[in-house]
Amino acid sequence: QVTLKESGPVLVTPTETLTLTCTVSGFSLSNAAMGVSWIRQPPGKALEWLAHIFSNDEKSHNTSLRTRLTISKDTSNRQVVLTMTNMDSVDTATYFCARILLNSVFDIWGQGTVVTVSS
Amino acid sequence: QSALTQPASVSESPGQSITISCTGTSSDVGSYNLVSWYQQHPGKAPKLMIYEVSKRPSGVSNRFSGSKSGNTASLTISGLQAEDEADYYCCSYAGSGTYVFGTGTKVTVL
Numbered sequence: 001q002v003t004l005k006e007s008g009p010v011l012v013t014p015t016e017t018l019t020l021t022c023t024v025s026g027f028s029l030s031n032a033a034m035g036v037s038w039i040r041q042p043p044g045k046a047l048e049w050l051a052h053i054f055s056n057d058e059k060s061h062n063t064s065l066r067t068r069l070t071i072s073k074d075t076s077n078r079q080v081v082l083t084m085t086n087m088d089s090v091d092t093a094t095y096f097c098a099r100i101l102l103n104s105v106f107d108i109w110g111q112g113t114v115v116t117v118s119s
Numbered sequence: 120q121s122a123l124t125q126p127a128s129v130s131e132s133p134g135q136s137i138t139i140s141c142t143g144t145s146s147d148v149g150s151y152n153l154v155s156w157y158q159q160h161p162g163k164a165p166k167l168m169i170y171e172v173s174k175r176p177s178g179v180s181n182r183f184s185g186s187k188s189g190n191t192a193s194l195t196i197s198g199l200q201a202e203d204e205a206d207y208y209c210c211s212y213a214g215s216g217t218y219v220f221g222t223g224t225k226v227t228v229l
Contacts, residue, residue: 006146033135039220046122047157047165047208049218060216063120103171104153109164 001028004036004097004110012087012117022080022097029075030055036080036098038071040093041112048093052100053080087117094118123148123221124157130227131200135199139224141209145217149190153212156194157188160205169194196226204228209224 008020022036029036038086041047050063052072061069070083080097092115098106124142141148141156148154154172167176169185171218172192180186182197192211196203209221 045221047210047220048122049210049220052216052218057194058216060181063217098165104151104168104169104218105155106157106210107167107170107176109166111164 002099002108004099004108006095006097006110006113008095008113008115010116012091012115014088014119015116016087018082018084018087018091018115020082020084020095020097020113020115022082023082024078024097024099027099028077029073029080032056035100035104035105036073037098038080038082039096039098039106040091041096042093043110045093047096050081050084050095054100055068088118091115092117115118120213120219122215123211123219123222125207125209125221125224127222128219128225128227128228130198132229133199133201136195136197137226138199139196139209139226140192141192141194141211141221143192143211144220145190146188147190147211147213150214151212152187154185154187154192155210156183157208157210158203158205159208167213199228201228 037052038050094112096112098109159165160174173185
């Protein structure tokens with residue numbers, strides 16, 4: 001069974017750096033046919049794609065947030081890490097990680113983790 | 120990367136059909152047959168319903184279908200059921216390894 005689980009801080013102070021971890025099971029991060037994406041959803045608003053990483057370390061980032069985002073993976077520990085710098089209240093959201101396939105499909109999603117940015 | 124445009128809400132009675140549009144540009148929806156649709160119930164993670172414009176994953180009801188014409192993709196739900204009441208989001212590949220989601224549509228079953 002394929003599962004993904006997000007973990008990280010619930011509360012972040014403005015200007016801080018957010019670090020989120022996605023731990024996967026049921027598939028390998030070395031599988032060339034798939035990768036992991038991060039997607040967020042502010043309260044009551046739409047989904048927003050943030051970044052993804054594939055087995056060959058190919059990465060892509062949301063153009064608008066590129067300077068703030070870093071994505072990396074630890075294949076042996078089955079983890080994908082997203083960091084976002086200079087957090088602001090507008091970054092308050094539920095952050096999801098999802099498996100992405102080569103045909104651009106987010107087929108399996110984690111439950112999401114809520115991050116609030118506040119002083 | 121502007122969000123794809125969807126109607127904010129659609130309502131219909133049980134048993135009827137609805138169609139949700141998803142309008143992008145020639146740089147995303149119009150250029151790639153890589154449009155997917157996701158269903159999201161309140162407080163839950165999104166669920167894949169349609170991929171590559173019109174393909175259904177195993178386990179998804181055949182009441183859900185997808186299509187595309189030009190820069191606009193569409194999701195049709197036929198034989199509307201109470202359980203279909205949810206938010207629906209389209210998503211398109213936008214080139215250079217990037218993706219863009221739609222603004223979301225709230226479906227209400229009257």
